[in-house]
Amino acid sequence: MYGPVCFLAPAGVDDPQRPSGGNRYDLELMRELGELGYPVKLTPVTGAWPRPSGADGRELSRLLEALPEGSTALWDGLIACGVPDIVQAASRRLRQVVIVHLPLADETGLDPQVARELDQAERHALHAANATVATSRWTAAQLTEHHGLPGVRVHVAPPGVCLAPSAPGTPSGGRHLLSVASLTPRKGHATLFAALGALPRELPWQLKIAGAQPDAAYAAHLHSLIAEAGLTDRVSILGPLAGAELDAAYAWADLLVHSPEKEPWGMVVQEALACGLPVYASDVGGVPEALGHAYFPGETAFERPGRLLPAGDSAAWAEALNEWMCELRLRDRLRTLAEQRQRTLPTWRSTALEVAMALGGFPSTPWHTELEAAPLATS
CATH class of the missing domain: 3.40.50.2000 (Glycogen Phosphorylase B;)
Incomplete structure (x- = not known):
């Protein structure tokens, strides 16, 4: 004890x-x-x-x-x-x-x-x-x-993460987009809305956003951005979800989209991968660590089970999402990679x-290139 x-x-x-x-x-x-x-x-x-x-x-x-x-x-x-x-x-x-x-x-x-x-x-x-x-x-x-x-x-x-059944998604695998992030400026929803607004209107997609809304004024600002982009019929802001409701959101999704400006890790990235979902996310902070790599069956090269994109670059996000929605082979490959990554999550x-x-006062498990000689604090 x-x-x-x-x-x-x-x-x-x-x-x-x-x-x-x-x-x-x-x-x-x-x-x-x-x-x-x-x-x-x-x-x-x-x-x-x-x-x-x-x-x-x-x-x-x-x-x-x-x-x-x-x-x-x-x-x-x-x-x-x-x-x-x-x-x-x-x-x-x-x-x-x-x-x-x-x-x-x-x-x-x-x-x-x-x-x-x-x-x-x-x-x-x-x-x-x-x-x-x-x-x-x-x-x-x-x-x-x-x-x-x-x-x-x-x-x-x-x-860490709790593994979940693979999300069934839609038959085509490309229509349902999910964002799980609080409605705060750091989470970069404005970039995502600008990217989606730039996509050809004939592309069929829906976006659901799950997350707390700590700042009512900022939440209202995001609603106005959705309206200005003509996306009110495609974007649903659901508020905070947990438990069975959040599980249902992941099961509905084909792709997690996570566009923060800064992010020390990105737990939602892992949660999506735990459901076998590919992830498109900002290339910031600890997100690349959370996304990780996987082997495609029968191949030997590591690949990302999704895409890392420049934070705040709505044009790059629009291009990537357009490719996702138009390329069935890409979606199938990333889905397989996500299911492979599922097996190696912490x-x-x-x-x-x-x-x-x-x-317990022990030194850290080595993660840095040089072990410092400084003793651990004891007082």
């Missing part, structure tokens, strides 16, 4: 109306750690993270002070990276591991001064922690190179095992 772990996550992490990749990661990780023997207690923390009020910070400090000395605090980085002073103070009593889903300054639309402040706060918080967990090699490289963290203290624990158990290494 291992020592208790206090998992500090933003309040609402388990709210089905606020689904996100980060929330899913936290919940699945907590479940798997429990199965590995770690007594994990989820502690939702209320506050305007990553920029909390003074009252938010004081309440968080009281919560940490109530933990027994020597306890382990596993932080969601959205909280920890905004409160470096609190993390530093707690380091005298607690072992601390921080999960970074997305570097704070990489969020789209931040005021430059705010981005600089968040970046500095993140650097101090991560240096005060005993270990950091990154959800992709891309993120890990960002943290080590930009913040100067020793690679042995940065653990790469990509999200599991949530592998995610939890790497995080367990961080919790």
Whole structure:
């Protein structure tokens, strides 16, 4: 039996109306750690993270002070990276591991001064922690190179996936497009709408979008873009989906389209591949890692089970989607590659095992080219 772990996550992490990749990661990780023997207690923390009020910070400090000395605090980085002073103070009593889903300054639309402040706060918080967990090699490289963290203290624990039956899709395999992403500027829906609006009108397709709508004004803006592109009869915004409803959306789809401007991993890419769906996605951040490669049966060259496209380039997206809809052979080949990739996707158990290494004070499983000589933090 291992020592208790206090998992500090933003309040609402388990709210089905606020689904996100980060929330899913936290919940699945907590479940798997429990199965590995770690007594994990989820502690939702209320506050305007990553920029909390003074009252938010004081309440968080009281919560940490109530933990027994020597306890382990596993932080969601959205909280920890905004409160470096609190993390530093707690380091005298607690072992601390921080999960970074997305570097704070990489969020789209931040005021430059705010981005600089968040970046500095993140650097101090991560240096005060005993270990950091990154959800992709891309993120890990960002943290080590930009913040100067020793690679042995940065653990790469990509999200896992639960395999699902292959999506039946449509007989032609090309008409049903699915996007699973919150309606925020970083997810790049505007690029997708511009690309679809440029396609020949005679092409038969439908797009369904599943995702939370945290900003009503921005959601209204996207609706106006759909109307301006003449796509109101083809694009459906469904809101947040989970469980059986989300499973049904994947089963309906022929292709996942994911067009973010920035993305540390892209859990929806893996979820689509777990259903045997090809993926067209932006070539950013950790998305290439999530998409991965596969062998076509009888061949020896690695191929992508989809396409990586320039973020924000609606012309490139339009060209790729036009080819997808017009080339049955291409669709069949990518579908086969997606089904092959399905067999090599990581599991949530592998995610939890790497995080367990961080919790136990072990160096990271080597992911970087040079092992640093710096010792692990012990205080």
